[in-house]
Amino acid sequence: MKIYKANRKGYIRYVLIGVMVFPIIIFFLDMNTFIEKPFGVLPLFILPIIILWIYFDTYYKIENNELIYRCGFVRGKIDILSFKEVLKGKTMWSGLKPALATKGLVIKYNKYDEIYIAPESNDEMISDLLKINPEIKISE
Numbered sequence: 001m002k003i004y005k006a007n008r009k010g011y012i013r014y015v016l017i018g019v020m021v022f023p024i025i026i027f028f029l030d031m032n033t034f035i036e037k038p039f040g041v042l043p044l045f046i047l048p049i050i051i052l053w054i055y056f057d058t059y060y061k062i063e064n065n066e067l068i069y070r071c072g073f074v075r076g077k078i079d080i081l082s083f084k085e086v087l088k089g090k091t092m093w094s095g096l097k098p099a100l101a102t103k104g105l106v107i108k109y110n111k112y113d114e115i116y117i118a119p120e121s122n123d124e125m126i127s128d129l130l131k132i133n134p135e136i137k138i139s140e
Contacts (some may be wrong), residue, residue: 002128004119006058006071007101016055019048058100060119065132067107069117071098080129082109085137088126092116 010107023044027034034041054072061068068077087106097116104118105125119125131137 001063004060004062004121004125005011006060006099007104007118007120008055008058008115010101012055012100014053019051033105055100058098060125061119062128062132065115067117067129069098069115071100074098078107078109078115082106083129083133083136084110085139086126086129088122088138088140 023041026044027041050072056070060070062080065080066077066079069075075098085108087108089103089107091102091104092106092114095114095116099116099118101118103122105122106114107115107117109115117125126138130138
């Protein structure tokens with residue numbers, strides 16, 4: 001079993017900072033309301049908690065010839081022997097995307113299925129995938 005950390009570069013850091021600062025700004029703009037009704041501030045912290053969960057709980061794992069992915073509440077596994085092609089350094093803007101950064105890997109598997117992942121090292125993951133399934137076509 002090998003675990004690959006997610007690449008956390010790019011816009012995700014700015015989104016995280018913005019989402020963390022927003023409740024503080026709202027609190028200081030209308031402090032009296034939140035002092036009178038302290039439970040009114042709780043909904044402001046739901047989004048930052050979800051973003052932090054996704055940020056710290058995104059990773060990929062190869063175990064028993066399966067690629068296991070996890071990104072917050074998005075989880076699953078794919079049989080590596082069903083992989084047809086891996087596009088390196090690409091970004092997929094729609095579809096299943098358990099990733100935090102751009103320029104990752106688009107994995108085509110089965111007949112029409114695709115998934116986008118962004119490990120810290122694309123080359124390391126590709127080499128480990130090729131050890132399991134040497135018939136995977138690698139494209140850049």
